[in-house]
Amino acid sequence: MNVCFLMYPWEEIVPEHDSSLALIKECVKRGHGVAICSPSNLTIRDSVTNAFCTVIGRMEKIPSSAKSFYAKAKLRVEMLPLAGFDVIFFRANPPLDSIMLNFLDSVKDDVFIMNSLEGMREANNKLYTAAFGDAHSNIIPNTHVSKNKQYLIDRIKESKSDKMILKPLNGFGGSGVILIEKSAMNNINSLLDFYIHSGGSSNYVILQDYIEGADQGDVRILMLNGNPVGAMKRVPGQGDHRSNVSAGGSVQKHSMTKVEKALCKQIGPKLVKDGLYFVGIDVIGGKLVEVNVMSPGGITYINKVYKTKTKVEEKVVDFLESKVLDKLQAFDRRSRLRKTVQDA
Structure with missing residues (x-):
């Protein structure tokens, strides 16, 4: 091919x-x-x-x-x-x-x-994870998305936790992801101004409940055709809350938990339905934090920590x-059937 x-x-x-x-x-x-x-x-x-x-x-x-x-x-x-x-x-x-x-x-x-163009259009930003959350599901952390600064400030004030995660809607590789605390509300006001108005335009901001244990890192799981094909633990670097390898995090071997396997089983069918055959999902404490559909990384790191005979690639x-074989066989079958009708 x-x-x-x-x-x-x-x-x-x-x-x-x-x-x-x-x-x-x-x-x-x-x-x-x-x-x-x-x-x-x-x-x-x-x-x-x-x-x-x-x-x-x-x-x-x-x-x-x-x-x-x-x-x-x-x-x-x-x-x-x-x-x-x-x-x-x-x-x-x-x-x-x-x-x-x-x-x-x-x-x-x-x-x-x-992945499919339709799936990419739907899932290319961090809003896609909201598709997996509803009143009967506890699969994602409580999330708010808005351009309204006062609305976001109110959500921070009413949060039961002293900590929350703030990030831009279209960031990647851990860029712009910060940990905020109620004890620093004076700084939060200016931070929201910067995030919402950076680049001379009005930008959406994501505010997410802090998940206990996030300081210990997250789990990157690579999904192929709706099933997990590899996972690794990403641990934040010294002096940084982000676990992305591109942001200085390190990688450890990880055996998926029952909760993580159940999560993959729950979201896998929708990923396939949307034509998202190869994605990377980020999980903290059994909750889905992000779905990476454009250029999910981690293949080389997973291969290195597992050292299995069959590599992810x-x-x-x-x-x-x-x-490709399915597509060729379908074309060949249709060609033969069309010839049968034509020759009748």
């Missing part, structure tokens, strides 16, 4: 820790054609959606380490039609570019896209191959 990774530029990859590179390497290892392109490289030529792609040359011998693979990869740039690929694997960092999705709309019926590429 031929796979196009729609992601950040090749030059920005950090080989030792990059989940996208692990997936690319696994595809090349299996003999699949691989190209990458950034959202800014999308273009239309003669009414056909194309992209200026960085094509990765096939290798006779695949280096064992990601660092060697990255260094030895032979690259060339070509303009290629996106409908000619079997898979478009979305791995771009947030925020989601709506124009990019409009480009992809033209090929969504021809190519298997991971192998399971993901197995899934891609099965989806």
Whole structure:
């Protein structure tokens, strides 16, 4: 099969820790054609959606380490039609570019896209977790989202806890996530001004109940086709409440609890229904904190702490191959049936 990774530029990859590179390497290892392109490289030529792609040359011998693979990869740039690929694997960092999705709309019926465009539109920000919470569910922490500063201040004052989590709606990688306390209300007023009005626009802010034990870290679980395929504990760095590895956190081996397994079983069907086949969920104290659908990381870290024979990227590429095979078989079956009718 031929796979196009729609992601950040090749030059920005950090080989030792990059989940996208692990997936690319696994595809090349299996003999699949691989190209990458950034959202800014999308273009239309003669009414056909194309992209200026960085094509990765096939290798006779695949280096064992990601660092060697990255260094030895032979690259060339070509303009290629996106409908000619079997898979478009979305791995771009947030925020989601709506124009990019409009480009992809033209090929969504021809190519298997991971994750689906409809699912990406619905789930690309932190509001998606609210879809899993209702009056009968305690699956997510109590959450407020607003641009109204006074409303948010009132929610902080009425909270039974002295601590709450404040974060921007469209942040990623732990950026902008802060711990606030009622004892510092004078600072909260100016913080809300900054978050709501930064960038010269009016921004939504998320205010979330603090979950006891959050200072000990969170659990990142990678979900594939609605089922967990790997998990790790992320522990905050010294002097920081954030557990994101990109923010200085560290990784530990983690065995999923019964509560975490039940949570995955509960949310898995909706993820699949929304076409969100590969996502990363963040869990604290058995509660769903975030769903990461654009470029979930953690593959290399999970592989490292578990040291299992079957790597996460192998399971993901197995899934891609099965989806492409299903699509080809469906096309072949329809072609045979159409010929039967035509020849009647």
